[in-house]
Amino acid sequence: MDARGFRYGLLGCLLGLLSAPGLAAPSFDALLKQADDIRTGDPTTFYKLLSQLERQQESATKEQRDKLRLMRAHGFLMKGQSELAIQELQELGTGSEDVNLRFRAGAMLANTYAVTRRFEQGLSALNEALPLASKVTDRDSRHHGLMAAGILYNQVGEYSLGRDYAQQVLDDDPKGRSRCLAGNLVVESLLGLHQPVQEEMIFSAIQACEQQNEALLAGFSRTYLARKWVADGKLKNAIDVLERHLSDVEATKYPRLIGEYHSMLADYRMKLGEIGAAERHANTAVAQGTAISGSLPLVVAHRVLYEIANTRGDPAMALEQYKKYANADKAYLNEIKTRELAYQLVRQQILQKNQQISALDQKNQVLQLQQKVDQQAAQNTRLIVILLILLIASIGYWAFKIKRVQLSLKKMAETDALTGICNRHHFTIRAERALAECARNGEQAALIMFDLDHFKNINDRFGHGTGDWALKEVAEASKGFCRRIDVLGRLGGEEFAILMYGCDLRAASRVAEDCRVRLAQIETRETGHVFAITGSFGVTSTQQSGYSLAKLLSQADKQLYRAKHAGRNRVCIYDAEQENARATSNVLEMPHRDRAEHLGA
Incomplete structure (x- = not known):
């Protein structure tokens, strides 16, 4: 939207x-x-x-x-x-x-x-x-x-x-x-x-725009109609209305509308198995370039090209298209978050401004009353005291309210909204501080990374609501293995990490194994579905990987991938000698996000 x-x-x-x-x-x-x-x-x-x-x-x-x-x-x-x-x-x-x-x-x-x-x-x-x-x-x-x-x-x-x-x-x-x-x-x-939107309402909007020769708005209205028809199972009707007016849309030379039409046609043609037509439309959408960056049409077009590469059995092209699809999707989500955050910030600014105005109004009222009190000091001493107390209480109240709002915003910026644990940004900040302190004190630290197995299947089969429930349960279970000095965070999607302060590789591997067993014991019947929750773990420590968070994450991620490759639901521990041996055998490694998709994570 x-x-x-x-x-x-x-x-x-x-x-x-x-x-x-x-x-x-x-x-x-x-x-x-x-x-x-x-x-x-x-x-x-x-x-x-x-x-x-x-x-x-x-x-x-x-x-x-x-x-x-x-x-x-x-x-x-x-x-x-x-x-x-x-x-x-x-x-x-x-x-x-x-x-x-x-x-x-x-x-x-x-x-x-x-x-x-x-x-x-x-x-x-x-x-x-x-x-x-x-x-x-x-x-x-x-x-x-x-x-x-x-x-x-x-x-x-x-x-x-x-x-x-x-x-x-x-x-x-x-x-x-x-x-x-x-x-x-x-x-x-x-x-x-x-x-729900009635077809008559959309047709009315189209007619009003056509009467005014507003080709752009009429074109956008037809995308609404096409989406409704697809939702109602009228896929061919949707394709027909888009293709009948495609030349009108291209005549506008408005890249965003052109990209919208071609990306929708690519998606719908792909649903019908018409790969050639789908590819042409997807490439045309992508060709609109920076004019549609950060938009849903670009995401859809790259997704279709990725699906086509998969269908043709071309893994190299599929990987390349998936990277573009993932980048476009990330840019699109960032665009949405940017707009939503702008609204929240302005809303908060208005609230604070109104509070300040209210406090100033109250203060002005008090000052006016004080002038009258000065004229009748003997008779109104009690009133002065009451008004001063009211002023102090009012200022204190608003200061308390503003402070609560500031703390709430700080918590929102540091916490993953779904699970309540650290988000990736805050995890990075806390983990780097902990590693720096360990380095100064000569302490060891260990990093555990884990990724839920077959999480996409849970979302696809039981819905995103069940997937969100699973993520919250995993976060809650993981908290039980963390001390107050440890850092637990959700890095994104179904990927989590724990930085353990003053912990060596052996102790961290035991914690990872205990956590793995605990995840497998999560009871899912309350969701109305029965499914298994398991995770693949990668573990390393500063003794093996040094005190660089980036290197710890990289080597723990490699072990996580190794756990995935070895059959999932297991813990793999970083061993420098074994890693060197694997490196010399030219094992092909892919970025974690793509590997996860490749392995069906």
Whole structure:
């Protein structure tokens, strides 16, 4: 859903411009309206009109010049000069006397920030603009501001808010582009919330966009329709609607939409076993390059190419494609997390700001009361004491609340959200500190890495909910083998690690064996399914691998792979002599993530 959210960023900015009624010079007004009407469909003519308006601005009123600045910002955006557009919009948002224009500029500024991936600043700009909505008298201006909010909230994954703002526009009987865009936003929000969407709603959005010659939005609406049909088992219908309009989409020359269509067609053709067609579409999607980086279409395209290589029995190509698929998927997930984090940060900033304002208001009230108390000191001594106590308690309360929020954010940054143990970043920091201390004190340390066997099969057979349950149970079981000075962390997926302070290789191998036995004893019936949970362990220590965390992880990872290769559900201990012997026999090693997939982990 993230790719669909991002695609509206530029369109939201384009729709942020409407001609304002009641301007003094008819000829200038006519040029403004003409430029506004063709700004998304005919860029060449738009720039000619913009140049003409620039030449005539000396005779224009201030309101007309402000409107021209909005057009100018749009022109900068179309040329990719986002910083110039931001400067124009910031000055317009604070310098214009027209609340309608300030509202449009604020909404357009928010989406401009989103286009440049500065979601935190975009959300802050949006929060400053939205309070003006109740003062906006021009209905079209209000619609565009509300849709800007809907676009940005959909982009950061807050689909409920996105739907609410878009629905406000639909409920107000919008016209033209507003009906087209609002309809798309509501459908996108419902899909993001995993709620049912009626075909009639999607067809209505498509029709509204076609009537306005909005090829981009109509194209995106058809992707929603295709996904619904696939979910309903109408795979061929989905392929048909995408291929019938593929030439229209390619005519837009918009890489993200082109990549979306080709990646979907590649996926659907692959489902039908049409490998040649699937490969062509996947390669076309990938060819869109950096324009679709960090998006779901690129992930899907690389996954299809990986599946094709597997089908053809080409392991080298399969490995290469899987690496690209894994990198694309990681970039996509990072993009989602970045947007979600931006929303949380801005939300926290607003909360803190409101708290500060509330505390300042209370303080001002107290100061006013103190002035009255000074005039009647003898009579109001008790009141002064009570007010001072109230002030101190209030400040202490808010300080306590803020501190709790800060601690909560710190815990979120250091803890794996699913299992409650250290995430990879925090594990790395703690482990490196522990190793440095061991090195200074001449102490040994040992590292245990383990990976759950056949975890993908658990997810595939019983669902991700059962897989999450298994990961939490494994983390809980592993805690029982850790002392307070040891470091337990989830490195990612089904991979865990334990750094044991002051522990040699033999002791660590015993702990690993005990942990392995404990994992195999986990009772799974409470999930409603019966399956085995086992792990493959790799163990090394500083005596064998030194005090470098990277080297410890690398050599423990090799032993983990050896355990996988030897049949899983076992512990392999690092032995320098044996490793040297294996190295000389030219054993082929793959990166752990790819090996795990290769071995069916």
